[in-house]
Amino acid sequence: MLKLSGLAVASAALAADAGQPSPADYTLDIAPYELEAGPHRTIRTIAYNGQVPGPLLRFQEGRPVTIDVRNQTATSEVVHWHGLFLPSSVDGAMEEGTPMILPGGRARYTFTPRPAGFRWYHTHIFAGKDLHKGQYTGEHGFLLIEPRDNPARYDQEFFLALHDWDGQLLASGDGAMDPAYEVSTINGRVLGFGEPLRVKAGEQVLLHILNSSPSEVHWLALSGHQFRVVALDGNQVPQPQVVSMLRLAPAERVSALVEMNHPGIWVMGEVRKHIMAAGMGIVVEYSGSSGKPQWDQPNQLIWDYLPFAAAGPSSPPQPDAVTIPLVIESKFAGHGAMDHWTINGKSYPDTESPILTTGQRYRLALINRSTNDHPVHLHRHSFELRRLAGHVQVRGVLKDTILLDAGTQVDVEFTANDPGPTLFHCHQQNHMDAGFMMIFQYA
Amino acid sequence: MRNWLCVVALLTALVGVKPLRAQGNYEIQVYGADTIEPKSTMVELHSNFTVDGQKNVVDGVYPTNHQLHETLEITQGLTNWSEVGFYVFTSWQDGHGVQWVGDHIRPRVRVPDSWHWPVGVSLSTEVGYQRAVYSPDTWTWEIRPIVDKYMGRWYWAVNPALERTWHGPDIKQGIGFSPAAKLSYDFSQKISGGIEYYADYGRLGAFDSLHNQEQQIFVVTDLNVSPKWEINIGVGVGPTAGTDHLIIKGILGRHFNWKKPSLLD
Numbered sequence: 001m002l003k004l005s006g007l008a009v010a011s012a013a014l015a016a017d018a019g020q021p022s023p024a025d026y027t028l029d030i031a032p033y034e035l036e037a038g039p040h041r042t043i044r045t046i047a048y049n050g051q052v053p054g055p056l057l058r059f060q061e062g063r064p065v066t067i068d069v070r071n072q073t074a075t076s077e078v079v080h081w082h083g084l085f086l087p088s089s090v091d092g093a094m095e096e097g098t099p100m101i102l103p104g105g106r107a108r109y110t111f112t113p114r115p116a117g118f119r120w121y122h123t124h125i126f127a128g129k130d131l132h133k134g135q136y137t138g139e140h141g142f143l144l145i146e147p148r149d150n151p152a153r154y155d156q157e158f159f160l161a162l163h164d165w166d167g168q169l170l171a172s173g174d175g176a177m178d179p180a181y182e183v184s185t186i187n188g189r190v191l192g193f194g195e196p197l198r199v200k201a202g203e204q205v206l207l208h209i210l211n212s213s214p215s216e217v218h219w220l221a222l223s224g225h226q227f228r229v230v231a232l233d234g235n236q237v238p239q240p241q242v243v244s245m246l247r248l249a250p251a252e253r254v255s256a257l258v259e260m261n262h263p264g265i266w267v268m269g270e271v272r273k274h275i276m277a278a279g280m281g282i283v284v285e286y287s288g289s290s291g292k293p294q295w296d297q298p299n300q301l302i303w304d305y306l307p308f309a310a311a312g313p314s315s316p317p318q319p320d321a322v323t324i325p326l327v328i329e330s331k332f333a334g335h336g337a338m339d340h341w342t343i344n345g346k347s348y349p350d351t352e353s354p355i356l357t358t359g360q361r362y363r364l365a366l367i368n369r370s371t372n373d374h375p376v377h378l379h380r381h382s383f384e385l386r387r388l389a390g391h392v393q394v395r396g397v398l399k400d401t402i403l404l405d406a407g408t409q410v411d412v413e414f415t416a417n418d419p420g421p422t423l424f425h426c427h428q429q430n431h432m433d434a435g436f437m438m439i440f441q442y443a
Numbered sequence: 444m445r446n447w448l449c450v451v452a453l454l455t456a457l458v459g460v461k462p463l464r465a466q467g468n469y470e471i472q473v474y475g476a477d478t479i480e481p482k483s484t485m486v487e488l489h490s491n492f493t494v495d496g497q498k499n500v501v502d503g504v505y506p507t508n509h510q511l512h513e514t515l516e517i518t519q520g521l522t523n524w525s526e527v528g529f530y531v532f533t534s535w536q537d538g539h540g541v542q543w544v545g546d547h548i549r550p551r552v553r554v555p556d557s558w559h560w561p562v563g564v565s566l567s568t569e570v571g572y573q574r575a576v577y578s579p580d581t582w583t584w585e586i587r588p589i590v591d592k593y594m595g596r597w598y599w600a601v602n603p604a605l606e607r608t609w610h611g612p613d614i615k616q617g618i619g620f621s622p623a624a625k626l627s628y629d630f631s632q633k634i635s636g637g638i639e640y641y642a643d644y645g646r647l648g649a650f651d652s653l654h655n656q657e658q659q660i661f662v663v664t665d666l667n668v669s670p671k672w673e674i675n676i677g678v679g680v681g682p683t684a685g686t687d688h689l690i691i692k693g694i695l696g697r698h699f700n701w702k703k704p705s706l707l708d
Contacts, residue, residue, distance in 0.1 A: 175667060271707060337596070
């Protein structure tokens with residue numbers, strides 16, 4: 001068994017290795033799986049523990065945990081613990097130095113989970129043109145690091161994963177090839193096929209929603225109800241807001257309370273019609289109600305990070321923050337190919353590796369000069385939104401992934417407080433595979 | 444070199460040039476497998492000028508030399524796997540003025556994306572009439588399989604078309620074989636260039652001699668300035684006696700979408 005141990009618990013891990021291995025807290029088997037997504041709709045994929053999404057992992061913040069991972073596929077694998085502050089050796093990215101798990105091999109991940117909140121875990125391998133590998137598969141699962149205090153009072157909670165399947169490369173409007181999908185699901189099922197969310201009138205329901213799609217942004221609405229967003233990417237927002245719909249870019253999470261005050265049978269689903277038609281929806285069923293699920297089609301798409309930011313005048317950039325401009329551009333590779341991507345003119349692995357100083361505050365000026373939106377993700381750290389498109393200064397919203405709209409600039413700040421190689425990349429699988437990736441190094 | 448060209452020109456004039464089929468140099472295009480999406484229309488103007496063609500009246504057919512052909516093609520998307528196209532063929536020539544030549548209709552179906560085929564495949568069939576002074580065969584039918592694929596910067600398409608005359612001197616000829624093919628390369632996002640090949644081998648199973656076959660090679664460029672526009676320009680040579688020897692062609696297309704733009708669709 002390959003041993004992957006977080007520095008914080010290295011001694012405990014070594015002790016376990018010296019004698020009989022102690023049983024792990026959790027085990028994940030990565031293996032081929034046939035997902036029955038809908039009637040006559042079976043998808044051959046790869047999954048954790050024979051289920052999509054993988055098992056919900058609940059960790060206690062600050063309490064060390066061990067997870068044994070067995071790779072029963074023909075491809076080397078690695079599990080990334082998305083949104084956690086972990087040593088590079090166990091974060092789950094080969095580019096940072098986490099060892100790959102060979103086909104037929106095993107690994108033990110040992111780490112101390114933090115920070116509290118709604119996180120997730122997923123594969124972090126190269127897929128390239130193979131739209132049945134990497135994040136195109138069912139290799140994703142929820143991870144909740146229990147806080148000492150819950151962000152909100154609720155009667156029951158549901159975890160929902162939005163995912164797209166059966167991708168193929170098709171010509172897109174910008175002249176390049178992009179993945180397009182046949183099937184879209186919530187928790188691996190098309191609308192009407194899976195179990196409904198069963199609720200009772202008067203309940204407060206906490207929804208933890210993850211967009212695990214390899215490349216698609218999703219918009220979600222629950223007919224007859226509104227969402228009170230309390231956390232983004234697992235981090236409590238300064239100002240919870242009531243909204244009619246949610247937008248989640250790949251890898252983004254939203255935690256939202258819903259007051260179940262409108263009894264009936266409702267649909268929660270993708271607002272865009274063609275994705276709803278591909279299956280992305282789930283029935284919400286009040287106890288004692290019957291009839292056909294109701295869907296009220298919204299007539300516009302509404303989402304903004306701004307209302308969740310701290311109230312009052314926003315402070316200017318911290319004077320001691322070092323600005324690192326990152327200019328994102330595409331490189332045409334042919335009408336029959338996916339675009340290549342550059343950060344400051346270079347594609348990974350030739351991208352720059354800025355050297356960070358521990359304790360220093362950094363401001364990433366994310367300048368998107370392409371015609372695509374990009375959900376950019378920073379490993380092993382959270383960042384604070386500081387400037388949104390349209391030059392809006394904000395503060396207080398902590399995230400690990402943000403959607404960078406085409407042709408706009410967003411600034412985020414983070415403190416270099418977790419030494420080790422740190423990956424920054426677009427979370428669209430086809431973009432990160434085509435060069436949209438870089439490593440920050442610590443001095 | 445100049446002497447050699449003079450000899451070729453003289454031989455060509457002596458042997459003569461076989462009149463092209465009506466749609467042959469009215470719509471000079473290798474079809475791609477994709478179809479027009481539903482609730483949208485593609486309007487194309489095909490402009491072809493025969494710089495060096497048949498100079499004599501043959502079997503009552505006007506000479507093609509210095510004919511300017513303007514063809515209006517309107518294609519309406521029906522479903523995400525079918526379309527239908529209509530053609531209006533016209534010809535301008537010194538001494539004849541602008542003349543209506545004929546009309547065709549062309550339904551087409553394709554393999555839907557959901558079948559996940561590794562190449563694009565569609566099947567087109569075309570039926571129509573053309574006046575006898577432009578083509579001795581006045582009613583013709585064509586079935587055209589289409590296979591294509593983008594591979595990085597490369598694109599290829601083949602159209603092994605089969606033709607049948609319904610009215611005219613070739614009615615007893617049976618099925619004719621008229622393949623077309625294209626190979627192009629993306630020099631940039633907006634500029635592609637390549638070659639297109641058009642031929643009419645004659646009857647299946649009893650091809651004409653090479654001398655009498657139609658054989659044309661075009662050097663073409665496609666300008667991808669916008670998803671709404673289609674621009675194709677080319678110069679073609681026909682080395683055999685049965686072919687117009689030099690043609691300049693152009694296609695200008697405009698895509699009209701009748702759906703109300705909505706982010707919700």
